[in-house]
Every structure is written in C-alpha cells, then in structure tokens.
Amino acid sequence: MEPFRLHLFVCTQQKPEGVTSCAGSSSFAVLGALDGELQKRGLINEVQLTTCGCLGLCDEGPVMVVYPAGVWYRRVQPSDVPEILEAHLDGGRPVERLVWNDAPAMKAMAVEHGEKFRAAMAARDKAGVLPDRLDQMLRAYWPSRCLLTALELDLFTAVGDGATAAQVATKIKANARSTAMLLNALVALGLLSKSGDDYKNTADSTRFFVQSSKDNHRNSLLHLANIWHSWSTLTDAVRSGARVPGELPADHLEWTRDFITAMQRNAKERAPLVVKTLATANLRRILDLGGGSGAYAIAFAQANPNIQCEILDVPEVVPLTTEYVRQAGVSAQVKVRTGDMLQSDLGSGYDLVMMNAVCHIFSEEQNQGLFRRAYQALAPRGRLAVVDFILNPEKSGPQQAALFALNMLVNTDAGATYSESEYTDWMKAAGFAEISRINLPGPASLIVGLKKWSLAH
Ligand SMILES: C[S@@+](CC[C@H](N)C(=O)[O-])C[C@H]1O[C@@H](n2cnc3c(N)ncnc32)[C@H](O)[C@@H]1O
Ligand code: FES
Numbered sequence: 534m535e536p537f538r539l540h541l542f543v544c545t546q547q548k549p550e551g552v553t554s555c556a557g558s559s560s561f562a563v564l565g566a567l568d569g570e571l572q573k574r575g576l577i578n579e580v581q582l583t584t585c586g587c588l589g590l591c592d593e594g595p596v597m598v599v600y601p602a603g604v605w606y607r608r609v610q611p612s613d614v615p616e617i618l619e620a621h622l623d624g625g626r627p628v629e630r631l632v633w634n635d636a637p638a639m640k641a642m643a644v645e646h647g648e649k650f651r652a653a654m655a656a657r658d659k660a661g662v663l664p665d666r667l668d669q670m671l672r673a674y675w676p677s678r679c680l681l682t683a684l685e686l687d688l689f690t691a692v693g694d695g696a697t698a699a700q701v702a703t704k705i706k707a708n709a710r711s712t713a714m715l716l717n718a719l720v721a722l723g724l725l726s727k728s729g730d731d732y733k734n735t736a737d738s739t740r741f742f743v744q745s746s747k748d749n750h751r752n753s754l755l756h757l758a759n760i761w762h763s764w765s766t767l768t769d770a771v772r773s774g775a776r777v778p779g780e781l782p783a784d785h786l787e788w789t790r791d792f793i794t795a796m797q798r799n800a801k802e803r804a805p806l807v808v809k810t811l812a813t814a815n816l817r818r819i820l821d822l823g824g825g826s827g828a829y830a831i832a833f834a835q836a837n838p839n840i841q842c843e844i845l846d847v848p849e850v851v852p853l854t855t856e857y858v859r860q861a862g863v864s865a866q867v868k869v870r871t872g873d874m875l876q877s878d879l880g881s882g883y884d885l886v887m888m889n890a891v892c893h894i895f896s897e898e899q900n901q902g903l904f905r906r907a908y909q910a911l912a913p914r915g916r917l918a919v920v921d922f923i924l925n926p927e928k929s930g931p932q933q934a935a936l937f938a939l940n941m942l943v944n945t946d947a948g949a950t951y952s953e954s955e956y957t958d959w960m961k962a963a964g965f966a967e968i969s970r971i972n973l974p975g976p977a978s979l980i981v982g983l984k985k986w987s988l989a990h
Contacts, residue, residue, distance in 0.1 A: 537581040539621050540600040541567060546587040549665055552653050553591045553646075559611075560595035565726030566611035569733050570618055577736055580618075589643025593633065605639070606631040611728065679718050681758040684751050688715070689724075689734055689742035697730045756795035759788050763943040770943050777943070786849065793853045796890065797826035803889075803920065804832035806973050811885065811918060811981070813837040820845065820883045820910060822874045822903070823891040827854045827867060830887075834866040842867045845874055875899060879910040886910055889920040890977075893937065896947035897955070904963035913986035917965060923978045924952040933976045956980045 543564045548554035564584060571577050590596045593607035599617070604627045606617065617628050633639060683689060691704035698713035705712065716732050719725040726733045734743060741750045766777040807829060813836045821830045824844030833840050844867065846854055851871045858867045872878075874891075886907040892900050907917045922934035929935055934950045941948030953970055957980070960968050965982030972978050 535601045538576075538579040539618075540581045540583065542583050542585045542588075542598045542600075543567065544586065544588050544594060544596045545584040546591070548587075548591070548650070549653065549657060549662075552650055553594065554587070555591065555594035555596055558594040558608075560597075560609075561721055561723055562611045562727065563595045563597065563609050563614065564723060565720055565735065566614040566728060567618075568735050569726040569728065570614050572733075572736055572739075574618070576622075580622075589646055590633070590639060591646050592642060599627075602627065605633050607633045676722050678761075679715060679722060680724065681754075681761060683715065683719060683724070684742065684754050685758050687744065687751065688712075688719075689738045689751075690744040692716075692725065692732050692734050692738075693743070695731050695733045698732070701732065750798065752791060753795040753798040755791040759791055760940070760944060764940070767939060767943055776945065789849050790853060793826050793850060797828055797857065800826060800828035800889065803973060803975065803977060804829045805836075807889075807918070807920060807979060808832045808836045810971055810973075810979060811916070813840060815914075816840050816884045818883045818912075819843070819885045819887065820879060820907075821887045821889070822879075822907070823888065823894070824854060824869070825850060825890070827857045827861070827869065829889050830867045831858060831861040831863055833885075834863040835861070838866070840866060843880065844869045845872045845877065845879070847871070847873070874903060879906055881910050882912045883910055884912055884915050885918060886915070887918050887920075889918075892919055892921050892956070893941050893950050894945050894948045896949070897951075897959075899947065900951070901959045901962060904959045904965070908963045908965065908984055911984045913984060915984045917960065917963075917982045917984075919956060919980045920973070920977050921956075921980075922950050922976055923956070923970070923980070924950050926952055926954060928952060931976065953978075953980070 543560055544555040545560050545564060546554050547556040564582070567582055571580050571582060588596050588598070588605075590605075590607060595609045597606045597609050598604065599606070599621050602621060604621075606613075606628070609617070609631060613628065613631060617631070620626060620628050686705045686707060688701060688705055691701045696704070698716050699709050701716060702709040702712035716725060717727070720727045720732070724735060724738050726735060740746050740748050743749060744751065763776065763779065766779070769777045813833060816833065816837065817839060819830065819833055819840060819842040821827070821842060821844045824830055824846055827844050830842035830844050834842055844854055844858075846869070848871050851869055854869045858864055858869060875895075879886075888903065888907070892903075895903065904917065911917065922931075922937050924934045924938075925931065928938075938950040941950065957968050960980070960982040963982075964984065966985045967983040968980065970978055970980050
C-alpha cells in the first residue's frame with residue numbers, strides 16, 4: 534500500500550565531466566516543472582516528489598519512475614510533465630512514447646554504464662584529477678552567493694505567483710540581462726521553476742523567501758548576506774591574527790536588526806528546551822546577559838508568572854529587545870536595561886544568570902571574568918547557564934562549532950568557540966560546583982554550574 538496517490542522519483546545525479554548523467558541532461562528542469570505543476574494542481578500533499586541517485590540508465594536521461602504503477606520514463610522533458618501527471622492521476626495509460634520497459638536492454642545499459650563509470654573514475658584518479666568532492670567544496674560559495682543575492686534583492690517576492698525576467702528586473706530595479714542570468718541559475722539550483730519565459734517559485738522558496746509568507750526567513754537570512762563581507766577578509770585575519778578593522782556597514786541599524794532577527798529565529802526554537810531543562814519552579818529572578826531578542830527571558834516569563842527577568846544588552850539592541858518583549862505581552866515581568874556586561878554593575882540575588890550565544894563573542898580572559906562576576910551576582914543555590922557551540926577536546930569539531938570559531942575571528946575582536954573542559958575550568962575557577970553539560974537537539978549545548986551555599990558566602 535503506497536502512502537501517496539503517486540510517488541515520483543526523478544534522477545538528479547551529477548557525474549564527473551565526460552560521464553553522462555541526468556543532471557547533465559536537465560533533470561533539474563524536469564524536477565522544477567513537476568514541482569510547479571503539483572503546486573498549480575494543489576497536489577503537493579498527495580503526490581510525493583523525490584529526487585534520487587543514478588538508476589543506471591544515464592545515456593537515456595533524464596530518467597524518472599512513477600509509483601505505484603512502477604513505470605520508468607526516459608528522456609523526459611519539462612514539457613512532458615503535464616501529460617505524465619494526467620495519465621497517472623487518471624489511472625489511465627502511461628505516456629507510451631516515453632516509457633522504457635525493455636528490462637534486458639535496461640539491465641544491459643545499467644551494467645555497461647557502471648563499467649564505463651568505474652573505468653572513467655579509475656582513469657581520472659590515475660591522471661591526478663581533483664576529486665569532485667574537493668571541487669564542489671571549493672565552488673560551494675557560488676550557489677550560496679546566488680541565493681544571498683536573490684535574498685538581498687528580494688527576488689523571490691518579485692517572482693511572486695509567476696513573472697518574466699523583464700518583470701522581475703523592473704520590480705527589483707535591476708538590469709534585465711543580469712536578472713535573467715540569476716533567475717536561470719536559481720532554476721538550475723532548484724529554487725525556481727521555468728516554463729517558457731515564465732519563472733515561478735518552488736514550494737520552498739514560496740514558503741521561506743517570499744515576504745507575504747508567515748514562514749518567511751528572508752530578514753533573518755540577510756544576516757548571512759551581511760557577514761559575507763567579513764568572511765571575505767578571512768585570509769587577512771588568519772595572517773594578522775585579528776579581524777580586519779572595517780568600516781561600519783552603511784546602515785548599522787539595519788545590520789543590527791538583521792542580526793537580532795537571525796538570533797531570534799534560533800533562540801525562539803531553543804528557548805523552550807532550555808526552560809524545560811532548567812525547570813522554573815524555584816526561579817524568581819533571572820539575569821539574561823546579552824539577551825538580544827529576549828527570546829529566553831520571554832520563554833521563562835511565559836512559563837512561570839512568578840519569574841522576573843532582567844535583560845542586559847548594548848544600546849543599539851535594547852530598543853529591539855524592548856519591542857520583542859512588548860509584542861510577547863510580558864513587559865511586566867521582563868525589564869530591559871542598557872549596559873556593557875564586561876563592566877556594568879550586574880546586580881545581585883539572581884536565581885539564574887544566562888549567557889546564551891554570548892561566550893563566543895569574548896576571549897578566554899573575558900569569559901573567566903564574566904563567570905566570576907556572574908557568580909557574585911547569583912544568590913546561594915543560584916545557577917549559571919551557558920548555551921553555545923561546544924568544541925570537542927581536539928577543537929576540530931563538530932564542524933559547525935569549528936567553523937563558527939572563524940566566524941568569530943572575522944566578526945569580533947577576541948571571540949572564538951570553546952571546549953567543554955574550558956567552560957568547566959572557568960566555572961570551577963569562579964567557584965561553581967555540580968557543573969554539567971546537557972546536549973540540546975541541534976548544534977548547541979547547555980552547560981550549567983551551581984553556586985553552592987557555604988559559610989564563606
Ligand atoms: C549572538 S547574540 C545572542 C543573543 C541572545 N542571547 C540569543 O541567544 O539569542 C549576542 C548578544 O550579546 C550582546 N552583547 C555583545 N556584547 C555585549 C556587551 N559587552 N554587553 C552587553 N551585551 C553585549 C549583543 O548585542 C547581542 O544581543
Ligand atoms: S544519472 Fe540518472 S540514471 Fe544515471
């Protein structure tokens with residue numbers, strides 16, 4: 534029993550230069566056309582569209598298979614898509630001119646192609662050709678840059694329900710020829726579909742990149758476009774050991790808003806897990822250092838009406854924080870104040886001090902100082918909670934934590950990512966006990982330390 538009315542597999546395998554493949558014969562255009570047609574017919578939830586690897590019939594690509602009928606199609610073109618869908622949705626006859634059901638010939642081709650492929654790979658290896666995975670890593674910024682530029686130009690919103698390149702260019706106030714090039718590249722990347730001169734958003738781009746969508750991520754993703762510029766200085770930063778002092782972005786307020794929007798996206802998802810892990814029953818007063826959007830303080834306030842939170846952040850962020858708190862309807866429980874956590878008076882008597890996605894901004898010495906000051910600010914039995922990317926003991930992974938260290942190198946004066954033992958040592962040195970690490974779903978972990986009651990305090 535199939536869980537879907539139809540299940541369509543489209544081969545999108547890419548192969549090394551000189552070896553035929555479905556990706557090389559435009560299977561992504563077929564995929565885009567299928568996606569567009571399913572959206573148009575409102576069948577996204579009834580028909581499952583799945584990309585797959587090589588089916589062995591590469592010389593006859595693009596290849597697709599339709600289940601439950603188990604029909605194999607070859608040399609499919611985007612213009613064939615409506616006919617194929619209609620035939621299978623109506624339970625009618627498959628599109629005969631595209632069907633391939635000669636099993637012995639198919640098997641012979643698959644075997645022959647497999648042998649040719651292995652021979653080609655062996656020849657490349659012998660000739661010392663750069664392996665594809667290295668080549669792809671080196672060019673990985675091409676797709677990334679296309680998407681970031683499309684987001685900067687708000688191109689997906691301009692494509693809307695469908696538009697030509699000229700119409701999109703007019704809307705985004707850009708050159709028509711270069712807009713067409715970008716649109717075509719986005720089709721090739723599977724982020725748009727194209728039929729004749731018309732471009733359409735895919736289901737994902739409609740949902741995540743178009744302004745009117747409730748799940749639109751564009752504003753938070755613009756932060757990645759902003760930090761692209763600092764990442765371009767990585768070579769100089771590695772040479773000199775410090776970030777390249779650049780001018781402030783042309784519109785620093787906009788930069789800060791994109792940054793806090795991006796932080797809010799991550800924090801909003803993680804905050805309820807942290808609230809659940811730390812439990813709120815014994816909490817009355819919380820200090821959130823560098824609270825950003827206030828997502829954590831808001832989650833604690835919403836979980837327990839007896840909790841009072843204070844958020845400390847820099848002057849340009851505080852108005853944004855205040856607005857998030859107001860929108861969440863917890864202004865009576867969450868107070869926001871301006872200050873520099875490295876220098877300002879932190880206050881005292883808190884049951885919990887939080888440092889979420891904050892330690893990576895600072896150097897080892899600054900974090901040691903912050904942990905000591907957090908300890909002073911806590912009431913006996915109070916806890917310090919740190920959420921961050923935690924490196925393995927060799928500092929070579931997980932990948933995101935190791936790459937994030939470089940993100941801090943190019944974007945901050947002294948930041949980095951740190952290992953569990955570094956956090957534990959700093960907490961111990963500050964006086965904390967019962968230090969534990971709790972892995973959260975996703976790339977970040979939580980480290981908690983307790984301020985023990987003793988006569989000395
Ligand atoms: C990466 S964001 C994390 C925001 C929030 N904690 C979260 O997890 O979403 C770091 C925050 O620390 C704030 N910050 C950086 N340096 C600070 C300082 N010296 N004093 C107070 N806040 C600071 C930034 O403005 C920003 O809001
Ligand atoms: S690459 Fe598609 S069948 Fe081989």
